[in-house]
Amino acid sequence: MKQTWRWFGPHDLTSIDDIIQSGAEGVVSALHHIPNGEVWTPEEIALRQRQIGTRKDGSPSGLRWDVVESLPISEDIKQQTGDWRLHIANYQTSLRHLAQAGLEVICYNFMPVLDWTRTALRWRLAHGGTCMRFELNDFAAFDIHILERKGAGDDYPETVVEEAGRRFADMSDADKITLARSVTMGLPGSTESMSLADMHTHLARYGAISRDQLRAHFIAFLEKVVPVAEDLGLRLCCHPDDPPFPLLGLPRIMSTGEHFRLILDAVNSPANGMTLCSGSLGARPDNDLPSIMAELGDRVHFLHLRNVTRENDAIMGSFYEAEHLGGDTDMVALIAAVLAEEGRRKAAGRIDWEIPMRPDHGQDILDDLNRSAQPGYPTIGRMKGLAELRGITKALQHSAVRYQDA
Template sequence: MKQTWRWFGPADEISMPEIRMTGAEGIVTALHHIATGDVWSVAEIQKRQAEIRQPQGAGAPLQWDVVESLVVSEAIKSQTGNYREHYETYRQSLRNLAQCGLSTVCYNFMPVLDWTRTDLTSPLDNGGTAMRFDLIDFAAFDVFILNRAGAGEDYSAAFIDQVRARFDTMSDATKGALTQNIVAGLPGANENWTLDALTAHLDIYSQTSRDRLRSNLVDFLSEVVPTAQELGIRLCCHPDDPPFPLLGMPRVMSSEDDYRYVMQAVDSPANGVTLCTGSMGVAPDFDAVRFVETFGDRIHFVHLRNTKRHAPADGARSSFHESEHLDGDSDLVGAVHALLREEAKRRAAGRADHVIPMRPDHGHSLVSDLARPMMPGYPLVGRMQGLAELRGIMAGYAPRL
């Protein structure tokens, strides 16, 4: 697998020379400064490529390998407003990316909220910090801060009692930090919301069933996948994070069955998968090895990280935290081995995409990470530790292929 690194552009606190020192072989990035729904021009794409190729010492410069993400607009997801114009905008951005030599494009179809955490700096026993999703805290925001209509009905009565007790102990500062973490958007998120804007968008989705949202996804893919296939671009959908409904909105890419449905509905090699072992691993029935063996030929990009479920929980939804890469609920060793077997199959079949790009996703803030500004979830030392561990798995398995 090709070892890549997520970089958020010139605003990222981690420099390109530092990334080179991690041993990363390529860059995953996006044009975050371009508004959702606008075309990514050739000039802007080439500018970002040049920023990545800046002098980095001896050796060949890094290059932009994976686009993450070419954002799907809320208009497309909800099929409201000028969503048909956004189809063409998306197709044109794909054409421009292909013209610049980019062929792997990650996206997601999570409505309104992208990946969500309630605590960005939860203390660890070793002195570092990790990100955490606490279901009680999230429900406190949903029920008592956002005051979403019908929110109390989405949780059991016994769980609401726990939520009320927790909320009653929260200071104004704690409530403000919780709101900021959920609403303001995390790195790579589509939008930054205010409470009023969030409520307005929730109203749009209040009448959207899970089947309707899934149908909207299939409609989107039916519009853009033929263009991607013609251009030689591999689209790959990232799973929902976490893999269960939030704020009363449905989610449609949370399980093997979800991926199977979408892959069959638009059956093309250009319609593929971003496997994120951390996002999907929050679901108790997720089996990383089985997923790779089932969808291996359509996996175009991989996020390798781990999560660990814990109380409090309410039904199928649970709290969780970002664990060490090799110490969570997902079998990352088995997943990496399965991915290496998939690469071997592709080489034997003569596939041009036999090398699958991966990146160490998220990570604990450790050592010098704690003393410098960092994108939440994207520290330098913590991700470098994860990459080293994953590299060790690959190095130990490769001779047996």
């Protein structure tokens, strides 16, 4: 696996110099300042490449922009409304510009409205650090009593609805503001929350779009962009839903291995692939990560390695971000499956045999606690995670160890 690091640009509290010291071999980044649906120009792409390639003192960093995360898909495309055809054409143009700049791996997602959802961004752990958490009763309190979404109470078990009511009644005004801000923070690259009015507007725009309709819209998008990507030698890879179950009455279509299989079969091309995020998929008890890697590994173009601890066994349940080798996903077995896939690719002569990986998220520990970094992206917590993942990889590749084929 090629070890990479997510960087949000010059405003990121983790600098390029820090990334070098972490031992990462490449950078994952995006042009978050360009509105969804607009073209990524060659000039903006080249600027980001120069920023990644330069240390603070102006000397070469030795790093390159290896993975785009993400080239976002507009809500118009997901809903097939407004300027969706123009946005697809712009997406195709952006792909051409990225290919001209030498980029090959493009991560994206097809989640409606929010890219991820948590109820606490800095939940206190027993060791004194913090992490992100999704707590179902708190989310229901937001959905039913703060957002006041019509029919929200019908989407939860009666016990959850009752507990959500009790929690809301005990919340101070400050608690309500904090919860709402946490839930609506899920726009990677942004430090601003979406307002409740914005949420209602977005939810209303989806109207009666069903899961099958959203999937049809996704396939229609892929039918337009995948042939372009294949001609350009690009590898597109969809990120799973986070969390991997329906929220806010919105459909979810990329939450399980079966969901990915449907999309990969519908547009069957090596350019149409998967970002295997062990944290997102691992939040569901029915997702077996090593098995998913073994089955779909041929189309896995990018890896997010992180872990979560599920607080119950429900499909829609609570969880928190665990240490990378803790939690409910067997990370050793997953990495073994990845290495087995890489071995098969190398033997077959594939140029993409080495799959880029990044340590996803991380717990805020030590000096992270004073830095107020992007939620989920602490410097030290991710360095710890990368070191642990690197150690497992080194051990499994050692001549004294034989890992099983997945």
